[in-house]
Amino acid sequence: MSTSTLPQLTPKDFASDQDVRWCPGCGDYSILAQAKKILPEVGIPREKIVFVSGIGCSSRFPYYVNSYGFHSIHGRATAIATGVKVANPELQVWVVTGDGDGLSIGGNHLLHLIRRNLDINILLFNNRIYGLTKGQYSPTSELGKKTKSTPYGSVDNPLHPLSVAIGAEATFVARTLDVNVKHLSETLLRAAKHKGTSFVEIYQNCNVFNDGAWEYATSRETKDDTTIFLEHGKPLIFGKNRDKGIRLKNMEPEVVQLGGDIKEDDLIFHDEKAVEPSLAFMLSRMRYPEFPEPMGVFRSVDAPVFEDMVHDQMRQITEKQGKGDLEKLLNSGDTWVVS
Amino acid sequence: MICPACKIDNIEGVDECDSCGEPLTQEVPATLASELEDSAAMTALSDVASPAPVKVAPTATVSEVVDRLIAASASCVLVVGPDGCLMGIVSERDLLYKVADRYEQLKSSPIHEFMTPDPETLKPDATVAWALNRMDVGGFRHIPIVENSRPQGVVAVRDLLAHLSRHYMPAGS
Known part of the structure; x- marks a missing residue:
């Protein structure tokens, strides 16, 4: 008897026949290329992968991946993805959203997907601007930001996506950058393999409407001192010469110089498996210029996933009460005829 | 070589784009961005700005x-301190209003x-x-080009218009 094996897919198999319509030089190209690169490694056939997006530049993503896709409505990708996953848990579901679509228009739906812990991968492209509508301030735009909709500078406190995700107790939380393609692909792969909601914030440059928003974190001259790469079980060390670290002082993080009295053992050791999310939340609040901004996996814990629980419950109730009758349900209780 | 996807210039001979990771060893469909879009998004100001402000x-x-201003047929001057650092700008509009x-x-x-x-x-x-975005948001027509606090040039809306008009191709032409 012969055994059939699935053909090994390549990144090219995930390229669609659609022309990519992002601005030349946009950071989205990098994220698309890395997604296509890791999808074959995930080992799920194309017909079992769905990309769901809302509205915005990032939300054109499903057109460019040769899988199932849904370019849906503004801010509602998370709600639609929830329905897709619950209806068919065998699908691998990705949500592609931006800082405006995901945190403003869709902020509410995002929280509920995360707290329910559906096995869905959320990629939030954060460029700190509304790019598709030509440069209005977004929920992640910094205080004082001058844009077409804030000509005298924004007075809104920005949201910090990872703080929001950890606040809703996301089981997998990570941050990466569009220009660090190796770290980006590793992070996407880990997100894909996590069972439960994976939330990945990607620092993405909009070279037309918010150029250089992440320059401090990406420039060769500054990035070693402005970012810190998290490794599970390792101390928080950073700097061009890897001579600086983060330690706790009175429950607050502080930057310290290694050497002299301060040893590596005095520093915070990263624990992405910590069930209590406080350490991850503290890391998400470390922001430039006071702190180096953490990159990598903040949190990766196991927890029951929503769709499994929904289907288990349905199975148990069906065993007890028999299969339901939708027609009967619709006509039960108070019904009336509109003439 | 120029990456056909993101348009970043790469070292000759690399297998994939250093910026976006797009493979460079195989034929990649050309982007549909127009010449105007390409030129706006990829042309550096150093190529269009007046180098001698x-x-x-x-x-x-x-x-x-x-x-x-009259002698140079210029529409702004840069005010530079004794240390060579930019202190301010004076445009025709400053002179008109003040x-x-x-x-x-x-x-x-x-x-x-x-x-x-x-x-x-x-x-x-x-x-x-x-630069177009900053002029639009800020409501000004001149932006000094500065490196290490030292002015290297100035770009005027006229420079940008001249550049874009050279790359503008009406639909169907």
Whole structure:
């Protein structure tokens, strides 16, 4: 008897026949290329992968991946993805959203997907601007930001996506950058393999409407001192010469110089498996210029996933009460005829 | 070589784009961005800006600045301190709004009293598209090009218009 094996897919198999319509030089190209690169490694056939997006530049993503896709409505990708996953848990579901679509228009739906812990991968492209509508301030735009909709500078406190995700107790939380393609692909792969909601914030440059928003974190001259790469079980060390670290002082993080009295053992050791999310939340609040901004996996814990629980419950109730009758349900209780 | 996807220039011979990771060893469908879009998003200001801006000291008088503007057919001057760092900009609009009706009275006053201090600046590698956005948001027509606090040039809306009009191809042409 012969055994059939699935053909090994390549990144090219995930390229669609659609022309990519992002601005030349946009950071989205990098994220698309890395997604296509890791999808074959995930080992799920194309017909079992769905990309769901809302509205915005990032939300054109499903057109460019040769899988199932849904370019849906503004801010509602998370709600639609929830329905897709619950209806068919065998699908691998990705949500592609931006800082405006995901945190403003869709902020509410995002929280509920995360707290329910559906096995869905959320990629939030954060460029700190509304790019598709030509440069209005977004929920992640910094205080004082001058844009077409804030000509005298924004007075809104920005949201910090990872703080929001950890606040809703996301089981997998990570941050990466569009220009660090190796770290980006590793992070996407880990997100894909996590069972439960994976939330990945990607620092993405909009070279037309918010150029250089992440320059401090990406420039060769500054990035070693402005970012810190998290490794599970390792101390928080950073700097061009890897001579600086983060330690706790009175429950607050502080930057310290290694050497002299301060040893590596005095520093915070990263624990992405910590069930209590406080350490991850503290890391998400470390922001430039006071702190180096953490990159990598903040949190990766196991927890029951929503769709499994929904289907288990349905199975148990069906065993007890028999299969339901939708027609009967619709006509039960108070019904009336509109003439 | 130029990545056909993101348009970043890569070292010759690399297998994949250093910026976006797109494979460079196989034929990649060309982007559909128009020449106008490409040129706006990828052209550096150093290629379009005036490399020799008119520079004056903060102590230069209003009448000296006006004379320099006329002589150079320029529409702004950069005010540069003794250390070579940019202090401000004086555009035709500054002179019109702050000086014009009192020219005789103010022509001997130092120009730093009328300049726009600490103007928004861009680096030489900033793009045409980004400069257009900043002019649109800020409502100004000149942006000094600065590297390490030293002015390297100035880009005027006229420079951008000239660049874009050279790359503009009406649909169907």
